[in-house]
Amino acid sequence: xxxxxxxxxxxxxxxxxxxxxxxxxxxxxxxxxxxxxxxxxxxxxxxxxxxxxxxxxxxxxxxxxxxxxxxxxxxxxxxxxxxxxxxxxxxxxxxxxxxxxxxx
Amino acid sequence: xxxxxxxxxxxxxxxxxxxxxxxxxxxxxxxxxxxxxxxxxxxxxxxxxxxxxxxxxxxxxxxxxxxxxxxxxxxxxxxxxxxxxxxxxxxxxxxxxxxxxxxxxxxxxxxxxxxxxxxxxxxxxxxxxxxxxxxxxxxxxxxxxxxxxxxxxxxxxxxxxxxxxxxxxxxxxxxxxxxxxxxxxxxxxxxxxxxxxxxxxxxxxxxxxxxxxxxxxxxxxxxxxxxxxxxxxxxxxxxxxxxxxxxxxxxxxxxxxxxxxxxxxxxxxxxxxxxxxxxxxxxxxxxxxxxxxxxxxxxxxxxxxxxxxxxxxxxxxxxxxxxxxxxxxxxxxxxxxxxxxxxxxxxxxxxxxxxxxxxx
Numbered sequence: 495x496x497x498x499x500x501x502x503x504x505x506x507x508x509x510x511x512x513x514x515x516x517x518x519x520x521x522x523x524x525x526x527x528x529x530x531x532x533x534x535x536x537x538x539x540x541x542x543x544x545x546x547x548x549x550x551x552x553x554x555x556x557x558x559x560x561x562x563x564x565x566x567x568x569x570x571x572x573x574x575x576x577x578x579x580x581x582x583x584x585x586x587x588x589x590x591x592x593x594x595x596x597x598x
Numbered sequence: 599x600x601x602x603x604x605x606x607x608x609x610x611x612x613x614x615x616x617x618x619x620x621x622x623x624x625x626x627x628x629x630x631x632x633x634x635x636x637x638x639x640x641x642x643x644x645x646x647x648x649x650x651x652x653x654x655x656x657x658x659x660x661x662x663x664x665x666x667x668x669x670x671x672x673x674x675x676x677x678x679x680x681x682x683x684x685x686x687x688x689x690x691x692x693x694x695x696x697x698x699x700x701x702x703x704x705x706x707x708x709x710x711x712x713x714x715x716x717x718x719x720x721x722x723x724x725x726x727x728x729x730x731x732x733x734x735x736x737x738x739x740x741x742x743x744x745x746x747x748x749x750x751x752x753x754x755x756x757x758x759x760x761x762x763x764x765x766x767x768x769x770x771x772x773x774x775x776x777x778x779x780x781x782x783x784x785x786x787x788x789x790x791x792x793x794x795x796x797x798x799x800x801x802x803x804x805x806x807x808x809x810x811x812x813x814x815x816x817x818x819x820x821x822x823x824x825x826x827x828x829x830x831x832x833x834x835x836x837x838x839x840x841x842x843x844x845x846x847x848x849x850x851x852x853x854x855x856x857x858x859x860x861x862x863x864x865x866x867x868x869x870x871x872x873x874x875x876x877x878x879x880x881x882x883x884x885x886x887x888x889x890x891x892x893x894x895x896x897x898x899x900x901x902x903x904x905x906x907x908x909x910x911x912x913x914x915x916x917x918x919x920x921x922x923x924x925x926x927x928x929x930x931x932x933x934x935x936x937x938x939x940x941x942x943x944x945x946x947x948x949x950x951x952x953x954x955x956x957x958x
Contacts, residue, residue, distance in 0.1 A: 511635065542621055542733055550638040550886055552701070559886050561729040562697045575722070576729045578789050 496585070497598035501534070504591050512556060512567075514547030517597060522584065523547055524593060525567045527554060532586045533567050534595040540572065540579035602738045602850075602928065604747050606783045610739030614851075620740050621733055625854040625944060626883055627902040629895075634884070637891045637898075640701035644890040645693075648870070649709060652690070656682045660825055667821055676824060680833025681871065684761060687716030687830075688837035689873035689889075695725050698888040699873075715803060718768035718830050720775060722795045726787045732885055736850045736858045742787065746846045748928040750921040755842065761834035768830075772807075775800035836871055840864070843913040844878045847920030849931045854943055855882040856934065861896065861906040862913045879903050902941060904934035 501515045507526040514537050515522045521537030523546040535556075537546055544560035551557075556567045563577030570581035585596040603610045614620040629637075656679055663675035693699040694710035714721035727742040734740035746755065757763050774781065780793045788796065806826070813822040820828075840862075849857040859879045864872065875881060877892040880899065887895050900906075907913040916932060923930045936942065 541729075548634075550635065550640075552640065557697070557886065559884075561732060562886065564697070575725055575792060578791060 495598060496596045498587070498594045499597050501593050501595050504532075504588060504593060507532075507593075510551050510553070512547055512549070512551055514545055515595070520597065521545065522595060522597070523556065523567070524586070524595065525551060525556065527568075532588055532593050534584040534586045535565070535567050535570055535581040539563055539577065540581060541577045546581075602748055604738060604744060606739060606742060606786045608739055612739070614734070614737050614740045619734070619737050619851055619853070622853045624735075624883075625856065627899040627941075629884070629898060633898065634887075637884070637895055638886045638888075639891075640698065640888060641890070642701045642705065644888075645699040645705070645709075648873070649690075649705075651870075652682060652686055656686075664821065664825070676829075676832070679825075680829035681836050682833070683716050683829035684831065684833025685836035685838075685840075686871050687713040688841070689871065689875055691717050691719060691721075691724070692728070692875065693873050693889050695721075695728055696885055698886065715806070716830065718765060718772070718803075718827075720771065720796055720799055720803075722792055722799060723771075723775075723784060723788060726789075726792065730787045732882065735855065735882055736845050736848070736852075738850055742783070744850075745841055745844070746921070748850070749925050752921065752925075755838075759835045759838045761831040761838075764834070765830055772800050772803060776804045836868070839910065840868060840872045840876065843907070843910065843917065844875070847917040847924070847932045849933065855879050856903055856936065856940075857943060860913060860934075861903065862910060863906050863908055864910055868910065901937065901939040904936055904940075 499517055501517075501522070501524055502513060507513050507524060509526050509530060510528045512523050512525040515524050523535050523537040525533045525535070527533065535546070538544065539546055539558040539560065541558065541563045542560060544558050546556050546558060548559040549557050550559075551567070554566055554568050555564050555573065557564050558577065561576045564573040565571060565577065565581045566573060567581070568583075570583040572578055572580050587594050605611065659675045659679035659682070663672045663679055666672035666675065690699070690709050691713035694706045694713060697703070697706050699709065700706045711721055714724065731741050731743040736744060738744070754763050775796050778797050780788065780796060784796070785793075810822045810826045814820060843860050843862050845858055845860065848860060852858055856879055859882050861879045862876045864876045869876060874889040874892045877896045880887070880892050880895045880903075883899075884895060907916060920930065920932050
């Protein structure tokens with residue numbers, strides 16, 4: 495059962511960037527790709543505790559600020575050492591200028 | 599605090615986990631997201647330029663040295679080649695290991711592999727050990743890359759200016775890994791699925807060194823080892839000289855890089871060899887910022903950092919007396935003063951470490 499949550503306004507995220515979104519004790523990362531699509535993943539790196547929102551988005555890659563671990567934020571795929579475990583991803587939809595993520 | 603145990607599987611390692619020093623929250627200077635994002639941007643240009651100069655110079659110096667061999671006139675060319683190999687390789691290994699030198703991934707990886715070979719550091723093992731160094735910088739029992747343990751082993755430091763201890767350990771590790779053995783300590787920071795890669799690389803390198811040895815025997819000359827492997831000894835001095843300054847004599851078991859890392863202003867040649875890692879507080883605080891953007895980052899946050907040492911010599915004038923005092927009293931460290939514009943050291947970070955009191 496989807497559980498859509500209003501996370502932010504479209505304009506809150508620059509293109510090729512991300513923001514952190516906290517909801518009910520969980521942390522998510524919401525991305526805006528270079529071609530203006532939105533994606534969401536868990537907000538903490540799977541390698542060690544670091545908030546991905548402090549990292550760098552390059553095309554479709556998010557690079558963790560702590561050890562430069564890289565993930566494809568569209569699929570959550572870990573792209574190699576030092577990250578070995580994929581990120582969990584979440585469905586996203588945009589309605590009336592707002593970004594919603596399904597946190598179920 | 600009693601004697602420090604630097605083993606990654608010893609009592610200090612256990613204590614760091616129990617007290618929360620391991621994988622702790624570290625202090626960061628506030629930098630607005632837009633400005634940090636601009637600083638973090640990757641670019642191939644500076645690293646391509648520097649790599650062409652680096653490898654091109656090495657080729658030229660090595661060519662001249664071989665051409666002049668066995669004349670004494672070859673010595674200066676070997677010394678120049680050696681420092682680019684045995685010290686320039688260290689900073690390239692480091693920066694490309696972070697993946698920040700180039701924007702293009704394969705370029706980072708290619709230079710990382712070349713530099714790892716030059717420095718005799720297994721690229722898999724050392725990628726993981728360096729990740730731990732950044733997670734737990736100078737946390738006793740957690741950081742596998744503490745160059746100067748307490749009390750300092752000065753003979754070891756001096757020998758390492760010629761790579762002697764490092765190469766000895768590197769050869770042992772290479773032989774052990776090539777035999778398919780991963781040590782208990784290595785297993786603490788290398789994930790299981792990465793361990794076969796350690797063995798594979800070690801075997802490839804063993805073959806390269808065996809071929810170098812065969813060439814030396816065949817030609818009846820040490821020349822092959824002066825080109826491959828040897829520069830890790832005779833060219834190591836610069837990276838040891840600059841590397842000791844990174845954390846030497848400063849605090850351990852703290853969670854603020856301003857307390858355990860040192861920024862030192864250096865001449866442009868050393869900065870080229872060292873790829874700007876003289877901005878070491880800045881690098882540890884923000885490891886995503888590429889080497890070529892560190893001077894700009896330094897200008898942005900220096901109001902919040904201890905004053906940099908003015909030169910390599912100034913850094914050694916501060917560090918050597920601290921080493922000598924640590925011989926008698928190993929809890930001694932240099933507590934660096936913050937400027938009035940800085941946010942103070944936070945007690946809630948450092949009360950984790952009861953020994954973190956300057957012994958002035």
